[in-house]
Amino acid sequence: MVDSDVAEKDLPASRRGAGRRTAICQATCELLAKVGYDRMTMDAIANQAKASKATIYRLWADKPQLVAEAVKCQFGDTTDVPNTGSLRGDLMALMSAACEAATSEVGEIIVGLMTAAKHDQRLAAMLSQTMFADKARLHTELVRRAAERGELHPDTDPALVHEVMHSLISGRMTWNLGPLDEEYARHAVDDILIPVMMYRKP
Amino acid sequence: MVDSDVAEKDLPASRRGAGRRTAICQATCELLAKVGYDRMTMDAIANQAKASKATIYRLWADKPQLVAEAVKCQFGDTTDVPNTGSLRGDLMALMSAACEAATSEVGEIIVGLMTAAKHDQRLAAMLSQTMFADKARLHTELVRRAAERGELHPDTDPALVHEVMHSLISGRMTWNLGPLDEEYARHAVDDILIPVMMYRKP
Numbered sequence A, B: 001m002v003d004s005d006v007a008e009k010d011l012p013a014s015r016r017g018a019g020r021r022t023a024i025c026q027a028t029c030e031l032l033a034k035v036g037y038d039r040m041t042m043d044a045i046a047n048q049a050k051a052s053k054a055t056i057y058r059l060w061a062d063k064p065q066l067v068a069e070a071v072k073c074q075f076g077d078t079t080d081v082p083n084t085g086s087l088r089g090d091l092m093a094l095m096s097a098a099c100e101a102a103t104s105e106v107g108e109i110i111v112g113l114m115t116a117a118k119h120d121q122r123l124a125a126m127l128s129q130t131m132f133a134d135k136a137r138l139h140t141e142l143v144r145r146a147a148e149r150g151e152l153h154p155d156t157d158p159a160l161v162h163e164v165m166h167s168l169i170s171g172r173m174t175w176n177l178g179p180l181d182e183e184y185a186r187h188a189v190d191d192i193l194i195p196v197m198m199y200r201k202p
Helices: A013-035 A042-049 A053-059 A063-074 A087-103 A105-117 A121-148 A158-174 A182-198 B013-035 B042-049 B053-059 B063-074 B087-103 B105-117 B121-148 B158-174 B182-198
Strands: none
Touching: A013 A042, A013 A053, A013 A063, A013 A105, A042 A053, A063 A105, A063 A121, A087 A105, A087 A121, A087 A158, A087 A182, A105 A121, A121 A158, A158 A182, A158 B158, A158 B182, A182 B158, A182 B182, B013 B042, B013 B053, B013 B063, B013 B105, B042 B053, B063 B105, B063 B121, B087 B105, B087 B121, B087 B158, B087 B182, B105 B121, B121 B158, B158 B182
8 A cells, every 4th residue: 555646746745645535525424424443443444445554654653543534524613604694594593404414324324423422521522512512613703793783781601502402402312303394494493493582681 | 939928928919019000210310320220130120129020020121111210210200399478488498409409419310311311212212201291280380479479470481481491501501500409509590590481672
């Protein structure tokens, strides 16, 4: 196995590095879907990505770190904050995107990883960071805009909508309560998220 | 191994049956805590409960059915609906009890079963029925009383508080968001459950 890439050999070194990094992340996700976290070896990743193990260990300290980046890179780290001009529109866009992601092939990979994380605390911490904490900026931005438009009280806590949105999706999957479809997104937004954000004590 | 119980031999047959049933459920929970669902055999249960396999199979069709009853019998099927005289009091009592149950030894058994249920649809259906659907009556009763006291609008949907309460606990456990303690119960009740139930569109 050689640590080079013919298609990228004329690119500057930094671009080559980025391309290889992406290819290894891609290979990792393919293997996660095929064999799952526990049975996935660094050798198999090197093989699938046509990279050397030395390269992989130069870029990542261990399997949980590599998996964290691979998941981040595939699972909407680049999600734009929806800007539809209304709180309800933004919430529907964010909730629909989250439902779609959770039911996609990558969503299945995440469910598998969450299971593996039950006996791997470092993997659990990485997943919690990547799949939960890193999404906080989306909710902060959504609440900031709605407060600017005068739709929400300026002291509305973005952490609240973040916590409830993620919990609703986990709960629906955990308890097999039904599909994560558009109708469900509407229910979550109108019956739960908007009430939680707009309620003021009488 | 004999299918009799010296201590119970003078009881009427129906009482003997109930005692044996409870003992087998108890033994099942002990084994679930020790070895987990996948590695637990009917032989081991028979051994632990000092009962014959014939008795076990006369009472339950298979392992998922036995486990469902064992879990139900240990995990607060007999929970009383708290009646504190106020909506907030009832919600706090119910939420605190749910948090306590989720973090108990039985809670750990449930988490293990949920993991096993990822590749066992019948077990998943049993768990969803026992741990979720069967709790609906608690929320129905809580909402009915609050509506009678005039604290809630009569058309408040009990399914909503049921869905959100269960989801919050699952989400907090799934994403390692912190302990399921009294402070968290207060947050869930005051910042999420009461707003969801009391909110009226402006």
